Amino acid sequence: MRRQPKHRPLLTVVVFLVLCGLTYGRFIADQSDLVSDGVHPSNVPNFLRLYAPEETCEQTYGFMPCTSTALGNLFLILVYGYLMFLAATYLSTGSELLLEILGPGLVGGLFLPMLGALPDAMLILVSGLSGSVETAQSQVSVGMGLLAGSTVMLLTVIWGTCIVVGKCDIVNHVAIDSQDTKGFSLTGSGISTDIWTSYAGIIMAISVVPFIIVQLPQILHSNSGRHLSVLIGLIVSASLLVSYCLYQVFQPWVQRRRLAYAKHKHVISGILKHLKMRALGRLSTEDGRPNAEVLEKLFKAIDENEDGYLSHSELRALILGIQFNEINLDQDDAVEKVMKDFDITLDSRVDLREFIDGVGRWLQEAKSAASNHAGSMKYIDEFHMQTKRHHDLLGDQSDEIVEGVESPRWNSIKAVLLLLLGTAIAAAFADPLVDAVDNFSDATKIPTFFISFIALPLATNSSEAVSAIIFASRKKLRSASLTFSELYGAVTMNNALCLSVFLALVYVRGLVWDFSSEVLVILIVCIVMGVFASIRTTFPLWTALLAFILYPFSLALVYVLDYVFGWS
Numbered sequence: 160m161r162r163q164p165k166h167r168p169l170l171t172v173v174v175f176l177v178l179c180g181l182t183y184g185r186f187i188a189d190q191s192d193l194v195s196d197g198v199h200p201s202n203v204p205n206f207l208r209l210y211a212p213e214e215t216c217e218q219t220y221g222f223m224p225c226t227s228t229a230l231g232n233l234f235l236i237l238v239y240g241y242l243m244f245l246a247a248t249y250l251s252t253g254s255e256l257l258l259e260i261l262g263p264g265l266v267g268g269l270f271l272p273m274l275g276a277l278p279d280a281m282l283i284l285v286s287g288l289s290g291s292v293e294t295a296q297s298q299v300s301v302g303m304g305l306l307a308g309s310t311v312m313l314l315t316v317i318w319g320t321c322i323v324v325g326k327c328d329i330v331n332h333v334a335i336d337s338q339d340t341k342g343f344s345l346t347g348s349g350i351s352t353d354i355w356t357s358y359a360g361i362i363m364a365i366s367v368v369p370f371i372i373v374q375l376p377q378i379l380h381s382n383s384g385r386h387l388s389v390l391i392g393l394i395v396s397a398s399l400l401v402s403y404c405l406y407q408v409f410q411p412w413v414q415r416r417r418l419a420y421a422k423h424k425h426v427i428s429g430i431l432k433h434l435k436m437r438a439l440g441r442l443s444t445e446d447g448r449p450n451a452e453v454l455e456k457l458f459k460a461i462d463e464n465e466d467g468y469l470s471h472s473e474l475r476a477l478i479l480g481i482q483f484n485e486i487n488l489d490q491d492d493a494v495e496k497v498m499k500d501f502d503i504t505l506d507s508r509v510d511l512r513e514f515i516d517g518v519g520r521w522l523q524e525a526k527s528a529a530s531n532h533a534g535s536m537k538y539i540d541e542f543h544m545q546t547k548r549h550h551d552l553l554g555d556q557s558d559e560i561v562e563g564v565e566s567p568r569w570n571s572i573k574a575v576l577l578l579l580l581g582t583a584i585a586a587a588f589a590d591p592l593v594d595a596v597d598n599f600s601d602a603t604k605i606p607t608f609f610i611s612f613i614a615l616p617l618a619t620n621s622s623e624a625v626s627a628i629i630f631a632s633r634k635k636l637r638s639a640s641l642t643f644s645e646l647y648g649a650v651t652m653n654n655a656l657c658l659s660v661f662l663a664l665v666y667v668r669g670l671v672w673d674f675s676s677e678v679l680v681i682l683i684v685c686i687v688m689g690v691f692a693s694i695r696t697t698f699p700l701w702t703a704l705l706a707f708i709l710y711p712f713s714l715a716l717v718y719v720l721d722y723v724f725g726w727s
Contacts, residue, residue, distance in 0.1 A: 216598060219591040225598070232599035236610075239592035240618035243278050246584035248622045250274045253577030256570050273404075276652040277582060278619040279309055280660050281589040287664035289590060296670050297607075301593050302661055304611030305619070307677045310653050311713045312616045313646050314688045317624045319706035321646070322698055325350045325631035325639050332697055336635045349699035350631070352692075353640040355410070359647040360692020362403065366654035367685045369396035370678045373662065377675055389672055393662040400655035407648075421549050422488060423496045426478065427521050428543040430497070433481045434518070435539050442522060442539075449519035458514050469509040474498060592618075606721075608677065612714065623649060647692065650685065676720035680713045 216225040226232055254274050286302035287295040326348045327334040328341050334351035341347040373392035376385045435442055437460070440453040461469055461477055475494050483493075501509040501517040509517070525542035596615070600607040623645070631642040665672055687709070691702065720726040 217594075219594050223591050225594070227598060227602060229599060229602035232595050232602060235595040236592065236599060236614060239588050239595055240614065242584055242588045243282070243592060243615075243618040244621050246581045246588070247278050247619055249577045249581030249584070250277060251622050251626065253574045253581060256574035256577070273652070273656060274578065274581075275623065275649060276656045278585045278589075279305055279653065279657050281585040282593060282615065282619065283657055283660050284664065285590040286593045287661075287668060287670060292668060292670065295664075295668055298593055298597050299661075299664065299670055300606070300608045300674075301596050301611045301615075302664075303674050303677050304608040305615045306653060306657050306661060307608075307681050307713075307717075308612035308616040309620055309657075310650050310681050311612075311684050311710060312620060313624075313650055314684050315706045315710040315713070317620075317627060318643070318646055318688065319703035320628055321631035321639075321642050322350055322700060322703035322706070324628055325634055325642070326700055327351075327634050329697060329699060334636065334639075334697060339634060343700060345701040345704075346699050349697060349702070350639040351636050351697045352643050353636065354696065356640045356644045356647070357692050357696055359644045359651075360689050362406070363647040363651045363654070364686055364689025364693070366399055366403070366651045367682055369393075369399065369654070369658055369662070370681060373672055374675065374678050377672075385672060386666070386669075389662055389666045393659060393666055396655055396659040396662060400652075400659055403651055403655055419492070421546065423493070424549070425543075425546040426483065426488070426493050426497065427500075428525065428539070428546040429481050429483055430477065431518070431521055431525060431539045432543045433477075442518065449515050449522060451515055454515045454518055455511060458511050467510065469501070469514065471498060471507070474509075608717070609714070612717075620649075643692070654681075654685070675726045676717045679720070680717055683716075684709055684713060 216227045218225045224235065226235070282305050283302035286305075287299040289295070290298070326339060326343075327336065327350065328338045329335075329347055329349050329351075334349055339348070369392040372395055373388050376382070376388050431442070434454075434457055438453050438457060441450055442453060444450050458469070459465070461473055463473055463476070464470075471494055474497055475490060478488075478490060478493055478497070498507070498509065500520070501513045503513055503516070504510075522539075526538055528538075528542050528545055592615070596607055596610050599605070600610055627642045627646060630638050664670065688706070691698070
């Protein structure tokens with residue numbers, strides 16, 4: 160049962176912030192004058208500078224609380240960050256309710272990915288939208304820090320944690336569901352995912368193309384064409400966003416088609432294996448042709464009524480006798496497809512000639528798929544193992560029990576209200592959060608990029624991270640596949656939707672694109688993890704260590720490139 164978010168903490172925090180803003184007063188700093196004007200605290204000791212304001216601050220919206228002290232802004236960052244966390248939680252809960260009611264397709268493919276990236280997009284938008292061009296150029300590093308920080312955190316800390324909590328024993332290069340006896344073995348313990356998760360990782364790696372495009376003038380050391388490269392990057396990023404949403408819409412249909420094909424191939428391999436076990440001889444001759452004498456005996460054994468034809472019921476009895484318990488098989492569909500493979504004359508029955516020719520075609524297919532079949536029939540067993548492995552990689556979810564949604568009308572209203580509330584909170588408190596980060600940076604002299612890189616993703620991605628870790632802890636291939644697909648999808652939306660918003664700001668407001676080190680970090684992390692996802696479906700525990708190392712490496716790389724080599 161899903162735990163619904165409570166609204167009382169939200170109301171308490173908002174009322175507290177408004178009261179703080181309304182009671183915003185002056186700081187008593189100079190004991191000789193007793194009361195200061197709040198602007199010139201001339202006698203404040205140096206060790207109190209963290210607490211005492213040195214200049215007035217501008218209240219967001221004219222009533223939100225503000226301060227120029229480091230501790231005060233740290234407090235505001237925590238409060239506003241918590242509100243953004245609530246916004247992300249409401250959006251996530253509302254999205255899940257809507258998905259249960261309406262199902263995948265347009266909802267799951269188009270709206271949910273965008274809603275998941277909405278808090279990040281809001282923060283990026285307000286970081287460069289308000290104030291003068293100079294102010295926007297200064298604050299836009301908050302947006303870049305959030306964009307890079309979200310991507311790096313999801314693919315390093317969260318990715319590695321999901322490996323650790325979801326690890327199972329690896330046997331024959333595949334993690335066994337719910338079996339965890341090898342402890343923290345770096346090579347003998349880990350997780351396995353389906354092939355669709357690999358595709359999600361490949362798409363994630365491709366989504367970094369706009370970063371490369373917008374970075375080209377700086378790579379070529381050219382000052383001309385920077386504005387044009389931002390525009391081209393924006394167009395490519397928006398195109399990738401649309402393409403990704405369309406892929407998400409049609410992917411369930413494609414997955415069902417491929418899964419049905421994989422099941423049919425497994426039925427073919429299972430029937431061949433069954434015939435080989437029952438045959439009194441080889442199914443094929445030395446020159447590779449079907450052995451008519453042996454196959455005729457098998458045909459007569461299957462033809463129960465001895466009318467010289469195999470009917471639907473006799474093929475069904477054959478499939479039932481093989482017992483494909485390892486896959487969730489629709490027997491009617493399997494019988495129809497086997498009949499279609501054999502029945503060349505389209506008379507809804509299979510004669511001896513059609514049976515021999517059909518088995519011959521299956522044997523040729525099995526030979527071409529197997530790696531070694533010289534002088535033996537072992538290629539049938541190898542073909543059977545391959546089809547089973549292919550089926551497992553596709554992640555069959557057709558046997559999952561889908562519970563009905565109680566009170567769909569009320570849940571629909573509840574989902575819409577949660578989505579509206581989450582969107583409103585994200586829109587209202589994104590600007591104050593960016594201001595607090597900027598003021599905290601001024602007070603502590605810490606670059607805004609590092610504050611937003613570390614702190615803001617914790618607020619906007621915490622709900623998603625906790626959900627992913629809990630789901631991965633179920634220690635099953637399906638849950639691991641869904642968890643890592645969602646992580647890759649979230650990064651893809653960062654590289655598509657959030658980057659589109661960022662590039663639109665840079666282009667429209669005429670800002671300078673000067674984020675070489677940040678882009679390099681995003682490229683390294685996305686490409687490394689994307690290559691990992693594309694070349695393997697099983698991830699031993701040592702891959703989690705690599706992911707964890709990438710996080711401090713990313714921070715150190717940006718610092719060295721910006722403050723040692725002067726890239727920024």
